[in-house]
Amino acid sequence: MKNYKYLYISIISIFSLSSYSQNGKISSGDKKYDNYAYVDAIKTYERIAEKGYKSEDLFKKLANSYYFNSNFENASKWYKELFDMNTAIETEYYYRYAQSLKSTGETVKANHMMDLFNERSKNDLRAKLYEKDKNYLEEIKANSGRYKIADAGINSKYSDYGTFIHGNTVYFASARDTGNFSQRKHTWTGEHFTNLYQATLDEDFNLSAPKVFKSKINSKFHESTPVFTKDGKTVYFTRNNYNNGKKGKNNEKVTLLKIYQATFENGEWTNITELPFNSDNYSTAHPALSADEKTMYFASDMPGTYGQSDIYKVSIDNGKFGKPVNLGPVINTEGKETFPYVTSNNEIYFASDGHPGLGGLDIFVGKLDEDGVSNIQNLGSDINSPQDDFAYVIDVNSRKGFFSSNKTGGKGSDDIYKFEETKSIVCVQELNGIVTSLATKEILPYAKLSLYDANHMLVSTSISDSNGNYGFAVDCGKGYIIRAEKEKYVTKEEMVSVLKESGKTYLPIALENSECQVAIGDDLGKCFGITNIYFDLDKSNIRQEAALDLEKILDVLNQYPSMKLDIRSHTDSRASYKYNESLSDRRAKSTVEWLIKNGVAPNRLTGKGYGESQLVNKCSDGVKCSEEEHQMNRRSEFIITEL
Template sequence: MKNYILLCLIIVSAFSSKSYSQKNKVASADKKYDNYAYIDAIKTYERVAEKGYKSEDMFRKLANSFYFNSQFDKAAKWYGELFAMNPEQEPEYYYRYAQSLKSTGDTAKANQMLDLFNQKSKNDNRAKLYQENKNYLDVIKANSGRYNIEDAGINSKYSDYGTTFYQNKLVFTSARDTGNFSQRKHKWTGEHFTNLYQSDLDENFNPNAPKKFKSKINSKFHEATPVFTKDGKTVYFTRNNYLNGKKGKNESKITLVKIYKATFEKNEWGNITEVPFDSDSYTTAHPALSPDEKTLYFASDMPGTIGQSDIYKVSIDANGTFGTPVNLGAPVNTEGKETFPYVNDENEIYFSSDGHPGLGGLDVFAGKIADDGTISNIQNVGADVNSSKDDFAYIIDTKSRKGFFTSNKDGGRGSDDIYKFLETKRLYCVQELYGVVTDLATGEILPDTKLTLYDSGYKMITTTTSDQNGNYKFPVECGMSYAVRAERDKYTTKEVTVTILKENGRTNLPIALEKAECVVTVGDDLAKCFGIKMIYFDLDKSDIRIEAAIDLEKILDVLNQYPSMKLDIRSHTDSRASHKYNEALSDRRAKSTIQWLIKNGIAPNRLAGKGYGETQLVNKCSD
């Protein structure tokens, strides 16, 4: 039996002055075969392009395939060919070309592409990435009105600040001194040295009458801002440079503050030690733990600090050892002061700053922490909490939306006062991006598909995998634009952009993937693999045109890749001449196509062809 793969290339006429529309009518194959052929279309496109054939669609597919696979040098090559062929492309291609050029070191040309991208995509968030002149007062106003605030009921006429939750208690810092004898005062403030105090919390987070935190943690110098592990067995806290009766000083003879660690053993706090990144020459203060307790955040002016003080983080290993502190950098830290970090279980970081646009003094700000630890979307929490004075030490219970913060705003009892709040509206709108991944052709669900979420600047945020039902989901921010990239073996990588709604809820983004490999059986239409609908000939001629040669090159490549494959070529005409003439013309065109393939190395016994004239019209016109 002869094995023929049907190449249903509809061969019709093309006119210089007037063209006739043709509809593709694929003849049914009358032979069935028992083997499959797998064709990687992308590889074929590349081989065809390397021979000098040019097609915008082909260049886009080539460049995108390499770009999505992070082969940016090859992507730059084919994006370059694309723009050389037509410099007017959709805005997205300017951005991708620029990113690819950067990877090759051609920053000058990359900047040119970015300039063009900015011009052509004025509503794209990436084009606004470095926009600076926002009216921050309008932002603060929009974020205001979200809190019910009241005095916490535990304040004194002295400084009270820096709260933390600990076993249904509120532990805080206070300069009140309940001692009966020696009442030590700090020369800089005129107040007593601070110690830790505690109050029991009722079911509504109301603290009762405070009492001193009975522990060796309190000393004759300052203690402040503790944070406890969930099991209640470890605490990190701030204290003057004082341990085991010895006071440390820097080169200017000033005693700074450090972070200390203590453990709870035999019903008491002890084993007080410095953390290893402390120093006599700089401050470390105000520790905060991540929800998984694997990261410690803190404020410091250690070497490498951008401003007066920056927020850092350091990893905590399972054995209790610490990594190397890392400056959070922009967009958190500025040339001003960033301090009093707090991280909740919703991947939000709160901190105080006088470097970000605010109302005056320290304002409380919030940011979103991504899975990779990067922080974005820094926002002022609003004028309810913030004032023209110092506002800081914000903590919140995410389930009840109740919390505490400290301020020296007007109307308080002491120099710093603790306020209780109920957050009535979230700062960040909560949205979930979800969808199902399917096969474009069959609608079959595609489990185990890798999905990657990118922000509007195409910086990777996180990845996930579709479940057994093809479903995926990402937590996202309201009103923001994202790109989702879906990758699966034997499927073409697809990237889809989406803008999230500006209200709480869910945004649906189904993704249908197209197979990257063409699967054809004996008797199938090979042309479908490459989207070849027609090969045109000039009126009354049978010569192979340049446009047709590009498509034939694709078929030639496939035949070279699969030496056992055989081809049946069928040619048709319209009905504007005699039946005999049309039959002869179509036969010449079929033979011309066969001769082109033979000339390019295909054995004649692998090719068959016939002209059908007007007997099988593809335009359904017999007049």
């Protein structure tokens, strides 16, 4: 598209912080059945902590278990231990600690924690969810695939652009040669000056053969982008600075653009006058009206413009115009913003080369509100191209409309395309997932799910279905906290960042048993999510992290004096068979020795290393596997042999 259609006629161109908390109902006591034992995980955690073991995960689980059960005194105790570790703690824990302190009367300290929470929450992930930080090409891709597009059927080998729908008639600008001897060619473009044309629109959005709009509105200079009032009695349009046979120029002798109006009287368009905010020294162009016709939007490079051209608005009151107001830096950039179009849904469509796009002018949409414009999005690659795409108009009921482009494959320098929007750009998101057991991976039906916003205000509640599935309708690009609760399981909270494009955000939730049901032959380690006792590379000495997990096993053995365990250590296949067998055997025996040293009778324990002899997947020697697949084979098992 040539620059004269922007604003000028002359040869001068212008125009998952992922955190969690857990909660478990405190068991009323030990429960035994003929062949089962129930392990109270929270009590085990507390006994381990009382021994002096310090772990961020341990303190979070303890504090949260009391917090969710409104035992704020004990919650404060363990939150204090958590903060005393001086670790990088998620923002939500400042809030919980403050609430616990308030409930126990420590108001001064509680207010201090709230100050820290408010300070931190401005910069954490939830606050950042309101920032547009996604790569723009991803947004364009997400917004694509929403249109059916075709040639409008009225194009010529010359420039055709800038449609407006009024009733069953479409008006547009064209540089086509109609044989009129008064038509003159623009020396810059080699094409005729544009005049207004019209075509009849049928119910299927097909257009009849176009004909010139016969009125005094068309002159020997450019006319374009008309907009009619609903009653059809007034039209606003763009024209070069020319009226009543007089051509105006700026201080540099350049003829710019102005917005004019005309009224329909006695069967013809008359009273052609320029609008009062026009000037010989800057351009105004491409008017658009709000649904109530009390506001006009237009493009201009008047003083106060941020870039080459900006979008402005001006009030209309009984035919009188107010002072133009720039729509601000959210929509306007240092580049060109032009061709506005406003719908009854308070959407504003516009063309810009300043916002990230595919090249040239792209078409964007934003939301008009009291504060200006928000939620600006690129319409996607169906509409936009590496060339100029502009002058978008849409019927909000049928979601059909027209836009103009000089993209490749057209008939002329600019062409008019018709479209049907098959999918709204308004972002619709569903937050969904499945609730399972952390230890066994089995689905957990009928769990209670509570959805909170970023400020921890309850939004909605739900129950997982018989297959463990849940779902919430949520706002795109926002942060939420989801809490899952089920009897005999530790309550868990997850913070999630909802995606910024329409679709689904998947968040599976695995709950830890608060009471773990075990039988002979079961792996006791699964009660606590212990999949591996970690040792230093090629060594078999017990590390601090390993001791923390072994304390959990020790606590259960102390609760059940008749319980016996067979401790099995396994490796992956990435060393020699003999080496893996020897290493795993040493590790199994080190584990047994640690438990014996801490008071377990030797006759209750057996241990053996199996090396790579019992792989759980295909990852044997010579088979290419991922690190995750190899990890599945590196495991520790605590098999119950007697109860």
